[in-house]
Amino acid sequence: MLGGMTTRPPSVDHVLRSPPGAAAVARFGHTAAVAAIRAAVVRVRAGEIAAAAVAETALAALEAAAQPSLRPVLNLTGTVLHTNLGRALLAEPAISAAVGAMRGPATLEFDLATGGRGERDDHVRALLCELTGAEDAIAVNNNAAALVLALAALAAGRETIVSRGELIEIGGSFRLPAIMESAGTRLVEVGTTNRTHARDYEGAIGPATALVMKVHTSNYRIEGFTAEVAPRDLAALAHARGVPLLDDLGSGTLIDLTRHGLPRERTVGDAISDGADIVTFSGDKLLGGPQAGFIAGRRDLVARCAKHPLKRALRLDKIRLAALEATLKLYRNPDRLAETLPTLRLLARPVAEIQAMADGLAAPLAAWAGEGWAAEVIDCQSQIGSGALPVETIPSAGIALTPPAGTSGAAVEALAARLRGRVVPVIGTIRHGALRLDLRCLEDPSALLAQLT
Numbered sequence: 001m002l003g004g005m006t007t008r009p010p011s012v013d014h015v016l017r018s019p020p021g022a023a024a025v026a027r028f029g030h031t032a033a034v035a036a037i038r039a040a041v042v043r044v045r046a047g048e049i050a051a052a053a054v055a056e057t058a059l060a061a062l063e064a065a066a067q068p069s070l071r072p073v074l075n076l077t078g079t080v081l082h083t084n085l086g087r088a089l090l091a092e093p094a095i096s097a098a099v100g101a102m103r104g105p106a107t108l109e110f111d112l113a114t115g116g117r118g119e120r121d122d123h124v125r126a127l128l129c130e131l132t133g134a135e136d137a138i139a140v141n142n143n144a145a146a147l148v149l150a151l152a153a154l155a156a157g158r159e160t161i162v163s164r165g166e167l168i169e170i171g172g173s174f175r176l177p178a179i180m181e182s183a184g185t186r187l188v189e190v191g192t193t194n195r196t197h198a199r200d201y202e203g204a205i206g207p208a209t210a211l212v213m214k215v216h217t218s219n220y221r222i223e224g225f226t227a228e229v230a231p232r233d234l235a236a237l238a239h240a241r242g243v244p245l246l247d248d249l250g251s252g253t254l255i256d257l258t259r260h261g262l263p264r265e266r267t268v269g270d271a272i273s274d275g276a277d278i279v280t281f282s283g284d285k286l287l288g289g290p291q292a293g294f295i296a297g298r299r300d301l302v303a304r305c306a307k308h309p310l311k312r313a314l315r316l317d318k319i320r321l322a323a324l325e326a327t328l329k330l331y332r333n334p335d336r337l338a339e340t341l342p343t344l345r346l347l348a349r350p351v352a353e354i355q356a357m358a359d360g361l362a363a364p365l366a367a368w369a370g371e372g373w374a375a376e377v378i379d380c381q382s383q384i385g386s387g388a389l390p391v392e393t394i395p396s397a398g399i400a401l402t403p404p405a406g407t408s409g410a411a412v413e414a415l416a417a418r419l420r421g422r423v424v425p426v427i428g429t430i431r432h433g434a435l436r437l438d439l440r441c442l443e444d445p446s447a448l449l450a451q452l453t
């Protein structure tokens, strides 16, 4: 024991020579160990810790600092594509492809047939065209980037017409008017919040019009006395005046989700066949791949986007391109997609299976929470998340942890914090004075049980 029960701090040298001090040097290096011991000594002088605790305090501080900041968690929020928790989980073939691309050189911009220069978009171009019916397609950093690039390449210095019912904000930093301004196109708003008619668009199209734009109202729905122009009619109307239609689909699914018991969502193929000249959509929402954004559509327009200087600033790296190619290839076998693509697998999970898992986890959770806590199996409503199908929810099951009678709401907050403090943090939601854990995204119960020991 260093320093015994005295309050006089030990010397740094003394601690460094002790077994825990030597261990700290071996694991974290001399410089970091000395700094951590000095910081612990300061805390002894301040009366915050005992002199005997210097070595272990220093070691704990070094271990805490060595923890990664970006850590895996268990998402029990019930939101499958949770933006703050990293959206889609990658499929195994995508993970292997990404790891392969990370470990060594790859044919990122290299043509094996000719031995000459290749194009990075060629790794996904043909697949995207095959899966969407588009003539051409490119990939960039995310859908926000796809929009900025498409607007800058096709409408800078000119006007883009959008319905007032579609001027969306997706999270604080993505507001459509701001995106348009940064791309250098003038926003021309038409119609009203709840009703926009064909004549509104027709009246706004003029010599300065570069694009008519349709935006998926991803995270809200306007209901009641409403009117909007159907995508097919909007395309015809724009084409009659020689103006292309850009359709920002947001999530952009590639398959008919109703086949998997999920609510209907327009596919990228629908948008193309309805006449959109350019469609933009995300890689890490319903598509289930890495973060990416796509510009798909008419060959001449996609080529203008590909040649714009911003493309270079927004392009994808080899790791994500490898994961993306592998993810898109899974779509060639749509019958197996509900097994192979984690996003779809989680969304399509039968509620009975989730309920059975909840039944088995209630008792261990109640025991872990402590004296007086109740763990009840409850019905939940999972959300798809990331602005896909905002109103529709998917029936699910989970566990509500209710504090002992007479305790305040602070007890629930404290329990939530305790779960977040596990080696693999467990993230739930607090509602109606209880901590709710929706188990839709927990495929292996032992992953949760391991955090309760």
Ligand SMILES: *Cc1c(COP(=O)(O)O)cnc(C)c1O
Residues within 6 Å of the ligand: 142, 143, 144, 145, 168, 170, 174, 215, 216, 217, 218, 248, 249, 250, 251, 281, 282, 283, 292, 293, 386, 387
């Ligand atoms: C999510 C979304 C975006 C932004 O996509 P990111 O991939 O997050 O950049 C843009 N438009 C719509 C309609 C969306 O739903």
